[in-house]
Amino acid sequence: MTTNPKTDSKTSLDAYWMPFTANRQFKQAPRMLARAEGMYFWTPEGRKVLDGIAGLWCVNAGHASPKIVQAIQAQAAEMDFAPPFNMGHPKAFELAERLVEILPAGVNKVFYTNSGSESVETALKMAIAYHRARGDGARTRLIGRERGYHGVNFGGISVGGIVANRKMFGTLLAGVDHIRHTHDPARNAFTRGVPEYGAEFADDLERLVALHDASTIAAVIVEPVAGSTGVVLPPKGYLERLRAICDRHGILLIFDEVITGFGRLGSPFAATHFGVTPDLMTVAKGLTNGAVPMGAVFAKQHIHDTFMNGPEHLIEFFHGYTYSAHPLACAAALGALDTYVESGLLTRGAQMAPYLEDALHALKGLPHVIDIRNIGLVGGIELAPIDGQPGKRAFDVFLKCWERGVLIRTTGDTIALSPPLIIEKSHIDEIVGTIADVLRQAA
Numbered sequence: 483m484t485t486n487p488k489t490d491s492k493t494s495l496d497a498y499w500m501p502f503t504a505n506r507q508f509k510q511a512p513r514m515l516a517r518a519e520g521m522y523f524w525t526p527e528g529r530k531v532l533d534g535i536a537g538l539w540c541v542n543a544g545h546a547s548p549k550i551v552q553a554i555q556a557q558a559a560e561m562d563f564a565p566p567f568n569m570g571h572p573k574a575f576e577l578a579e580r581l582v583e584i585l586p587a588g589v590n591k592v593f594y595t596n597s598g599s600e601s602v603e604t605a606l607k608m609a610i611a612y613h614r615a616r617g618d619g620a621r622t623r624l625i626g627r628e629r630g631y632h633g634v635n636f637g638g639i640s641v642g643g644i645v646a647n648r649k650m651f652g653t654l655l656a657g658v659d660h661i662r663h664t665h666d667p668a669r670n671a672f673t674r675g676v677p678e679y680g681a682e683f684a685d686d687l688e689r690l691v692a693l694h695d696a697s698t699i700a701a702v703i704v705e706p707v708a709g710s711t712g713v714v715l716p717p718k719g720y721l722e723r724l725r726a727i728c729d730r731h732g733i734l735l736i737f738d739e740v741i742t743g744f745g746r747l748g749s750p751f752a753a754t755h756f757g758v759t760p761d762l763m764t765v766a767k768g769l770t771n772g773a774v775p776m777g778a779v780f781a782k783q784h785i786h787d788t789f790m791n792g793p794e795h796l797i798e799f800f801h802g803y804t805y806s807a808h809p810l811a812c813a814a815a816l817g818a819l820d821t822y823v824e825s826g827l828l829t830r831g832a833q834m835a836p837y838l839e840d841a842l843h844a845l846k847g848l849p850h851v852i853d854i855r856n857i858g859l860v861g862g863i864e865l866a867p868i869d870g871q872p873g874k875r876a877f878d879v880f881l882k883c884w885e886r887g888v889l890i891r892t893t894g895d896t897i898a899l900s901p902p903l904i905i906e907k908s909h910i911d912e913i914v915g916t917i918a919d920v921l922r923q924a925a
């Protein structure tokens with residue numbers, strides 16, 4: 483039996499099979515978190531850790547934000563659960579109305595889920611069912627992008643493009659293809675903000691249209707800014723070009739905004755930041771500030787209306803979850819929205835972005851740094867991999883930063899930063915300064 487030497491507890495660490503974790507490594511040297519407030523976590527021993535990743539791209543308003551805490555507490559006492567099928571509760575409708583106020587014009591329907599992965603599955607099903615509902619049932623093909631991350635369910639890993647997330651799980655969904663990714667370090671390394679070169683990568687969709695014929699393609703799904711694959715940004719003009727190609731061929735465009743939603747780029751959504759409106763958007767994480775699991779799909783009016791065509795007593799879309807529009811989640815999301823709006827957090831990232839950009843790009847020239855990427859309050863620092871041990875260099879930096887009281891995240895050999903949007907300049911100095919020290923010492 484493994485016991486945790488770092489807590490007083492006798493609790494064994496054996497039974498919990500941890501997600502996306504090197505379980506054996508972790509259980510030998512556990513990294514435990516016990517409390518959180520504002521920009522910080524505290525370990526069970528009381529050590530303070532600065533959160534450089536908003537938990538996991540979730541906690542945009544910082545931890546234990548008072549309005550959200552109060553909303554959840556009050557809701558738990560008032561009504562813990564309400565069935566979402568054929569029944570409603572006021573906060574679900576109020577939240578949908580409030581969300582529409584900050585969505586891009588024309589996107590005005592909200593379908594609730596419980597996670598980013600579920601939002602993706604919902605959007606993919608909605609896209610296929612939409613074409614069928616309007617009498618175009620041959621449009622079943624789904625197009626993703628290399629290096630894309632769309633959660634871990636079968637639809638999401640099928641359209642996703644991260645090899646490790648796919649290779650263990652069989653043949654996945656049939657009828658899926660991928661356009662190429664937009665990472666082009668040869669031309670774009672060390673660019674500040676969106677890269678100059680690569681709008682033409684969107685034309686890869688034309689290649690797939692030529693191969694499969696547009697009449698078989700339901701939708702294309704992309705992350706406007708990709709996080710899990712190591713912070714990959716859309717080249718200038720790329721998203722506009724993708725939108726135009728989709729329009730030309732009657733293909734739905736889905737933006738997976740699970741990490742970009744709710745102010746991450748300095749605008750409420752990536753769609754509003756880039757001025758490109760997709761047909762469907764998937765969100766989660768920041769929707770409730772991470773406090774209660776919740777996701778959603780946002781749809782354009784005409785997509786919703788296409789379903790509203792059968793006998794009125796029949797269900798129009800055979801899809802939903804027991805916990806869709808969970809009262810605690812709705813209460814948390816309303817508290818989060820209030821907080822975001824009152825504190826200006828949906829746009830605060832735009833004010834802080836130049837400072838983060840300067841701090842990050844000052845790391846150029848440090849040992850092993852081969853690229854630096856940034857947008858809004860997102861930063862990516864790519865390190866040269868150790869020969870034969872991909873991912874190890876960045877993971878070692880993660881461990882050393884943790885020891886020094888700064889929580890960062892790594893994917894492959896890229897350090898990905900996504901701090902709470904309440905971050906101050908001194909926090910940026912501490913996060914980036916700690917990374918710099920660790921990189922210098924690792925040399």
Ligand SMILES: Cc1ncc(COP(=O)(O)O)c(C=O)c1O
Nearest residue numbers: 597598599631632633738740741
């Ligand atoms: C772009 C994107 N889509 C989907 C997901 C999956 O979300 P969840 O882990 O809530 O299922 C993530 C998670 O990081 C994500 O970054």
